Amino acid sequence: MAALGETCNLNHAAEGLSISQPAISKLLKELEDALGVHLFERQARGVIPTAYGETMIRHANHLLSTLDGAYAEISAMRHGQSGRVRLGTILTPCADLLPDTLNKVRQTHPDLEISIQTGSSEQLLEALDNGELDILVARYFDKHDRYGFQYEPMFQEPIHVCARIDHPLIRAGRALSPADLQHEDWVLPPDGSVMRAEFEALFYRAAMLPPTRVVTAENLLMVTNLLEQNNMLTLLPKGVVQHYMRYNMLTQVTLTQGVQKALDRNLAPYGLIVRDEHLLAPAAKAVLEILRRAGNNPYEGKVRV
Incomplete structure (x- = not known):
């Protein structure tokens, strides 16, 4: 599903997966039969995902990202590191909250690998939903009740x-x-x-x-x-x-x-956002706790799920 979502072409997807074109066609048909829906519309130059197909592609990418994270975390542990944490943040925390947090993380977890991605709250929420990030410091927008993430508001952002x-x-x-x-x-x-x-x-x-x-x-x-x-x-x-x-x-x-x-007047506070705290790796939980303790949080304890 991920390969077809990227290429929209059965031959190209098969080449990328090192399998034959008939094999990938057979796998796609078995999946569609099992689900009882058409995942792709066949056209002369390729395939186009249906609404069902787009849903399956999103979940497939999320599963692959989760597996990549598991492999990377185990690899880091094997090489003497304590794990990897992927943070997403809007602009404001880059000025004070995150530098202070990272200093504290380096003191308590010196071998921890941390990556930071900046962007708008909307972009970061999409990345978290796709499994590309572990923790966000952003605003929580869920206009269509799509995400259901855990959200802890922290600070206003004049x-x-x-x-x-x-x-x-x-x-x-x-x-x-x-x-x-x-x-x-x-x-x-x-x-x-x-x-x-x-x-x-x-x-x-x-x-x-x-x-x-x-x-x-x-x-x-x-x-x-x-x-x-x-x-x-x-x-x-x-x-x-x-x-x-x-x-x-x-x-x-x-x-x-x-x-x-x-x-x-209408600016919502930014805060901490995770998919499910119970599913975070130990390293990510440690960073989340340090973020919670950073500064004086006027909204402490108010969690929306």
């Missing part, structure tokens, strides 16, 4: 408007209203992201259209380079802005009273 320190609006030294921000040049996260939605809602509530002079970018290096070389504004989490302010690279834009509160 969002700030920021710019380079010699931006004309910074030099002007006054608090800015939505009208002041509407016609500026912006670097913004993509449509559908939480920050972008809250940003645009700020203007709609003021009976205005959002800015149209926008570059969409997620990569932080690209965002900061654009700000350093242009008179542009962006949105960044408070912890990230403070990090760059320490090096005089960026600074916070002062907003008029109530605008900052309106920008943050």
